[in-house]
Amino acid sequence: METTINSMVEVFKTNVEDPAQAAKLVGLLQKRITNSSVNFDLEDCDKVLRIEGPDVSPQSIVGILKDYGYKCQPLE
Numbered sequence: 001m002e003t004t005i006n007s008m009v010e011v012f013k014t015n016v017e018d019p020a021q022a023a024k025l026v027g028l029l030q031k032r033i034t035n036s037s038v039n040f041d042l043e044d045c046d047k048v049l050r051i052e053g054p055d056v057s058p059q060s061i062v063g064i065l066k067d068y069g070y071k072c073q074p075l076e
Contacts, residue, residue: 008054010050010074011051012073013046013073013074013075014072015070016042025068026039029051035053037053058074
């Protein structure tokens with residue numbers, strides 16, 4: 001995958017545990033954040049959500065997951 005200089009990577013701690021729900025959230029986030037790469041690592045103790053794209057707003061991501069009943073916070 002070619003990465004542009006304007007691409008950002010944001011990583012979040014979540015409480016998403018169900019792989020089916022994670023897959024739905026990935027699809028939703030990819031529609032909302034165009035030209036992005038979105039994935040979950042549910043094996044990690046922090047249930048990590050990783051998003052790479054040109055216009056990633058951590059506040060928006062936290063809000064979207066909160067709207068679906070999940071906790072989400074940026075990892076430093």
